[in-house]
Amino acid sequence: MIKPTALALAVATAGVSLTASAQTEIEFWHAFTGRLGELVAAQVEDFNTKNPDYKVVATHKGNYSETLNAGIAAFRAGEQPDILMVFEVGTATMMAAKGAIKPVYEVMEESGVAFDPDSYIGSVKGYYTTTDGKMLSLPFNASTPVLWVNRDALSGAGIDPDTDLSTWQNVEVVLNQLKAAGHECPLVTAWQSWIHLENYSAYHDVPFATKDNGFAGVDTELAFNSEAQVAHIAKMGEWAQDGKFIYTGRRNEGGANFRAGSCALFTESSAGYAGISSEAKFDFDVRPLPYWDGVGNAPQNTIIGGASLWALAGQTDEEYKGVGEFLAYLSSTDVQAKWHQDTGYLPITAAAGDATRESGFYTEKPGTDVAVIQMTAKAPTANSKGLRLGSFDQIRGIIDEELEGVWAGDKSAQEALDSAVERGNQLLRRFEQANR
Amino acid sequence: MEKRVTFKGWLLPLLLIAPQLIISGIFFFYPAGQAVFQSLYIPDPFGLSKQFVGLGNFEYLFSDKYYRASFVTTALFSLLVTLASMVPALFLAVLADRLIKGSGTYRTLLIWPYAVAPAVAGVLWLFMFNTRVGVVSWYLGQLGYDWNHVLNGDEAMGLVVIASAWGRISYNFLFFFAALQAVPRSIIEAAAIDGARFWRRFFTIVLPLLSPTTFFLLVVNVVYAFFETFGVIHTITSGGPQQSTTILVYKVFTDGFVAQDLGSSSAQSVILLIVVGLLTVLQFKYVEKRVHY
Numbered sequence: 001m002i003k004p005t006a007l008a009l010a011v012a013t014a015g016v017s018l019t020a021s022a023q024t025e026i027e028f029w030h031a032f033t034g035r036l037g038e039l040v041a042a043q044v045e046d047f048n049t050k051n052p053d054y055k056v057v058a059t060h061k062g063n064y065s066e067t068l069n070a071g072i073a074a075f076r077a078g079e080q081p082d083i084l085m086v087f088e089v090g091t092a093t094m095m096a097a098k099g100a101i102k103p104v105y106e107v108m109e110e111s112g113v114a115f116d117p118d119s120y121i122g123s124v125k126g127y128y129t130t131t132d133g134k135m136l137s138l139p140f141n142a143s144t145p146v147l148w149v150n151r152d153a154l155s156g157a158g159i160d161p162d163t164d165l166s167t168w169q170n171v172e173v174v175l176n177q178l179k180a181a182g183h184e185c186p187l188v189t190a191w192q193s194w195i196h197l198e199n200y201s202a203y204h205d206v207p208f209a210t211k212d213n214g215f216a217g218v219d220t221e222l223a224f225n226s227e228a229q230v231a232h233i234a235k236m237g238e239w240a241q242d243g244k245f246i247y248t249g250r251r252n253e254g255g256a257n258f259r260a261g262s263c264a265l266f267t268e269s270s271a272g273y274a275g276i277s278s279e280a281k282f283d284f285d286v287r288p289l290p291y292w293d294g295v296g297n298a299p300q301n302t303i304i305g306g307a308s309l310w311a312l313a314g315q316t317d318e319e320y321k322g323v324g325e326f327l328a329y330l331s332s333t334d335v336q337a338k339w340h341q342d343t344g345y346l347p348i349t350a351a352a353g354d355a356t357r358e359s360g361f362y363t364e365k366p367g368t369d370v371a372v373i374q375m376t377a378k379a380p381t382a383n384s385k386g387l388r389l390g391s392f393d394q395i396r397g398i399i400d401e402e403l404e405g406v407w408a409g410d411k412s413a414q415e416a417l418d419s420a421v422e423r424g425n426q427l428l429r430r431f432e433q434a435n436r
Numbered sequence: 437m438e439k440r441v442t443f444k445g446w447l448l449p450l451l452l453i454a455p456q457l458i459i460s461g462i463f464f465f466y467p468a469g470q471a472v473f474q475s476l477y478i479p480d481p482f483g484l485s486k487q488f489v490g491l492g493n494f495e496y497l498f499s500d501k502y503y504r505a506s507f508v509t510t511a512l513f514s515l516l517v518t519l520a521s522m523v524p525a526l527f528l529a530v531l532a533d534r535l536i537k538g539s540g541t542y543r544t545l546l547i548w549p550y551a552v553a554p555a556v557a558g559v560l561w562l563f564m565f566n567t568r569v570g571v572v573s574w575y576l577g578q579l580g581y582d583w584n585h586v587l588n589g590d591e592a593m594g595l596v597v598i599a600s601a602w603g604r605i606s607y608n609f610l611f612f613f614a615a616l617q618a619v620p621r622s623i624i625e626a627a628a629i630d631g632a633r634f635w636r637r638f639f640t641i642v643l644p645l646l647s648p649t650t651f652f653l654l655v656v657n658v659v660y661a662f663f664e665t666f667g668v669i670h671t672i673t674s675g676g677p678q679q680s681t682t683i684l685v686y687k688v689f690t691d692g693f694v695a696q697d698l699g700s701s702s703a704q705s706v707i708l709l710i711v712v713g714l715l716t717v718l719q720f721k722y723v724e725k726r727v728h729y
Contacts, residue, residue, distance in 0.1 A: 065694050072696065076483045093481060093696065100482040248567070249586050250674060257568055394695040397675075404677040408587045423502070430496070430697070433487055434478045 023055040026322045027081035030058060031067040031307065035274060036141075039342055047329045054322040064090075064307065065393065071312070075100050080312040082319050083326070085140060087307045088127060092214065092390045094310055095136060096435040102311040102320065103136045104128075104327065110317070111324025119349045120331070123301055123375045127386035128308045131215055137308040138327045141345045143271035144302045144371050145195040147171075149285040153264035157181035161285070167293040168235070171265065175244040178264050185263035187245045190252035193399040194305055195267050195289070196236060197224050202303045202384035203289060204228050204296030214388035218432045222395070222424045225417035228295050234413035237406040247407045250400045269305060270371035273344030286367030288374050300384045302374050306345065346371060390431025395424040468709060474702035481696035493703035502679055503687070507711075510683040513597065514661035520601035521657055522650075525608030530638070532609075533616040543613065550606035554664065558671035561599035585673070589680030592673045596681050599672060600665045608653050615649040616642070647727045655719055662712050684708050 032040050037060060044058045061067040064087035071084040086094050094101055108115035117125070117135050128137045151161035157178050164170050171187075178186035189195055201208040206228045211220040239245035246263065248254040258266035259279040266272075267289065276284060291298035309330075311323050329335060336352030339345060341361050347353040353372055356362065362369040380386075389395060402420040405411035411419075443449045475493055479486035497503045532542050552560070564572045565585060573583040585591040619642055627637050643650075666686045669675060675682035675690070685708060692701030 069693060069696070072481050097480060097482045097484060099484045247587055250676065253586075260568075262568070391695060391697065394691070394697065397690070397695075401676060401678045404587060408589075408677065410678070423500075426496070426500070427697075430478060430700070433489070434480050434699075435485075436487060 023053060024316075024318045024322045026054055026056045026083065026319060026326060028056050028058045028083040028085075028309075028326070029061045029067055029071060029081045030085040031061065031064045031087070032085075033060060036343065039339065043330065043335060043339070046335075047326055050329070051322075051325055054325060056322070056326055068093075075312060075314075078314070080314060082311060082315050082323050084310050084312055085307045086137070086310050088305055088386075089392045089396065091128060091137070091308070092218075092388045092392060092431070095130075095388070096218070096390065096431075100313055101136070102313050102315075103134060104138050104309075104311060105134045105136070107311045107320050107324050108327065111321040113324045113328040115324075115328065119351060121346070121348060121350055121353070121376060123380045123385070124304055124346055124348050126380055127304055127388075131212075137310045138330065139304070139348045140307055140309045140330070141271070141339075141343070142304040142306040142348060143269040143345050144304055144375050145191070145199050145267055145289050146270045146370055146374065147287040147289055148258060148266040148268055148272065148276060149287055150258065150261060150264050150266075150280075151283040151285055152261070153178070153183065153282070157183055157264075161283070165265075165287050165290060166299075168232070168290045169293055171290050172235075174265070175239060179242065179244050183264055184243075185246045185257060186243075187239065187265045187267075188248055188254035188257055188263040189245070189266070190254050190268040190272070191305070192247075192250070192403055193396045196232065196403075197229060197399060198387060199289065199302045200232055201229060202380075202386075203291050203300055204298040205300040205381055205383050206296045207383050208387055209389055212382040213386065214390075215382070215385060218390060218428075218435060220389065220428060222389075222421040222428070225414070225421045228292075230413045230417055231295070232292065233403070233406055233417060237409070237413055240407040241409055245407075247404070270346070271306070271344045273368065274342075286370045288370055297381075299374075299377075301376070301378050301380055303384060303386050304346065304375070341368075344368065344371075346375060389428065390435065391427040394427050395420075398423045398427075471702045471705045471709070474698060475706045478699040481698070486699075489699070493699045494707070497700065497703055497707070502682075505679065506682050506684055506687060509680065510662065510685075513593065513665075513681070513683050514658055516593070516597040517600045517604070517661040517665065518654065518657045520597055521604035522608050522653055525605045525653075526612050526646075526650075528605070529609050529612035529616055530642075532613055546609050547606045549603045550610075552603055553667070554600070554603065555667035555671050557603050558596075558599050558668040561595060561602070562672045565595055585677075587677050589677055592677055592681050596665070596669055596672050600661065600668045604657060604660060608657070611649050611653055612646065615646050619645050644728055648729050651719075651723060651727045654723065655716060658715060658719075659712060662708065684711070 028044070030040055040058055044056045048055055059081070061070040067084070068086050068090050071080060071086070074080045105115075105117065117129075117133065120135070120139065124139045124142045125135055128139055129135050147165060149161070149165065154161040154163070154174070158181060159174055159177050163174060165174065175186045198208055201224060206226060207213060207223045209220045209222050209224070211217045214220040236245055240247060246254075246257070248257060252268060252272075254263065254266060255268060255272060255275060257263045258268070259276055261280065261282050270286070273286070288299070289302055309327065311320065331349055333349065333351045333355050336347050336349055337355040337359070340347040340352055340356055347356060357369070399420050402411070402416040406413050406416045476488060476490060477486040478489050478493070528546060532539050532546070535542065549557070564570050565583065567573055567584050567586055570583075576583045583591060585595050623641055624637055627641055632640070663685050665683065666689045669681055669683065669686045670689070673681045675686050684704065688701050688704045688708060691697045691704065
């Protein structure tokens with residue numbers, strides 16, 4: 001039992017510490033743990049030291065889905081944080097919730113901090129910007145898929161590790177050679193829908209969904225069952241049957257296999273850099289994601305995955321001013337360049353990319369600029385700006401299920417993708433109805 | 437002879453059952469009512485607006501052949517979990533009951549798994565059967581069997597059944613063991629004198645005498661398999677490969693708490709409520725007739 005005097009003292013000191021700090025507290029909920037969590041904590045601490053008027057309090061709320069759900073539940077209870085990290089899949093959900101968010105461009109305008117939307121890299125901010133160019137959320141961690149190569153595995157199979165792997169045609173030759181040499185895991189992937197359908201479509205400049213992949217309206221329909229995608233999935237299915245492509249799961253389970261050296265090629269996010277570089281005990285390479293030569297307009301550009309920061313509605317002007325300051329701090333060149341170099345995530349501003357190049361980072365660690373080049377080499381088209389589809393988390397689940405049917409040999413690529421499109425469209429119609 | 441207590445007036449009996457009524461009201465009737473109410477709408481995740489759709493959510497669900505298929509998956513899963521948790525439990529209880537010395541130690545050891553949370557149990561089993569580093573899958577590989585629950589639906593089902601049943605074996609064991617202790621020795625000894633051997637005594641005397649316990653465990657385990665297993669499924673298979681381990685309650689969980697489709701999720705929980713309600717009524721109506729108290 002607490003003695004009354006002790007209780008009174010506790011209350012009194014709590015009161016004192018509240019009044020003593022005229023700081024505005026900014027709550028920031030994020031989904032990062034481990035090394036990334038430490039880096040975020042360091043950013044926050046640095047900001048707090050430089051801006052004594054504000055105190056950003058960063059809280060880890062679980063994985064991406066859990067963080068979004070925590071934010072939604074808090075909003076319903078009227079206790080939402082100032083800043084919520086939302087993964088790219090949740091973008092359409094947030095955009096549709098007009099009364100729950102405060103668009104970043106408004107926050108920046110009102111807080112009076114310097115903000116130039118043009119300084120952000122087009123293909124990164126495009127995902128989070130309205131069709132008339134207004135930035136709704138601030139891209140925070142953005143990555144894009146690349147090809148990771150275990151050079152030792154290639155040389156072990158008698159293949160030149162510097163062989164050209166820029167097209168799937170070339171990759172197929174290498175997969176055949178690896179298989180012939182008795183390699184047990186020639187190709188493995190993470191995030192199959194993101195890499196082999198979403199990015200595949202953008203990279204070959206074919207639509208993933210109608211209405212500019214959903215950017216032009218919620219009455220969009222899925223379109224990834226066209227010839228280009230079916231051909232790729234059919235090929236992957238064939239490789240799966242022949243033991244040239246090993247399926248390890250819906251998320252990034254394959255990373256463990258690759259880092260342990262048991263797989264030769266690995267399609268995974270550029271942000272896999274931190275893990276691979278620290279764990280791999282073999283010689284590895286980062287290459288651009290392969291494309292099918294002659295299909296669509298490949299290579300166009302790939303799209304991003306990751307998360308952005310949303311300001312939620314219902315806070316005081318003081319807090320929004322602090323949010324603006326914090327977002328401006330995160331976008332500043334030094335902070336961004338450091339973030340990019342530490343994590344393998346893309347720089348969100350062109351200036352941060354330039355600063356990294358000038359510092360000699362790319363020559364020192366070859367391959368770290370592959371993702372940046374792949375994203376920015378060409379101006380994005382309507383098919384390669386990104387995706388804006390409601391219920392997209394569920395749609396990805398459906399795609400995972402259907403693809404598993406192909407890998408197991410139960411379904412043809414055409415059947416599986418047709419079915420995924422049909423089931424996904426029902427969800428899109430429900431989303432349209434919910435947000436009418 | 438039956439003992440009956442009669443109360444004078446209403447106040448005291450009402451007061452006595454009030455705690456139970458209040459708890460049922462707060463933790464069952466209120467949320468269940470909310471679920472029924474919400475199942476008629478398609479709300480947006482933030483609770484800013486909602487569209488009344490009548491029975492639209494139910495129509496949408498029943499027109500989905502994957503949802504209909506998950507009834508079959510659920511039936512199979514529940515049957516397997518119930519069997520896999522009750523049969524070994526009974527077997528172990530019979531063995532422990534025959535022990536003269538040290539049965540306390542066995543009892544304690546057998547109860548331990550019950551203390552492990554379902555999600556943690558899921559991770560443990562997943563680790564053992566992991567296709568790359570799992571101990572069990574490695575031994576199976578040595579025997580020439582290529583274990584791959586990531587793509588093989590039957591293996592995935594087997595794995596989630598084992599992981600779900602494992603902790604329940606302890607729970608069931610406890611009840612069976614207690615019930616066995618209550619079987620009168622005199623009857624068994626009489627049968628033994630008449631020349632009945634162990635298995636004959638077991639099937640004709642012990643098993644019928646255990647029937648109230650067996651019936652209770654049957655109801656409880658079916659309810660467990662229907663409602664409390666999503667943690668295991670979430671950690672091991674996420675409902676895959678394809679939809680081979682997507683049981684009804686897992687879909688309620690993912691649609692509601694991962695995908696924020698609260699309308700569909702509420703409709704599904706209403707359906708689940710009805711299914712389990714019907715199942716329990718059936719059990720009481722038909723199976724209970726064969727129970728001797």
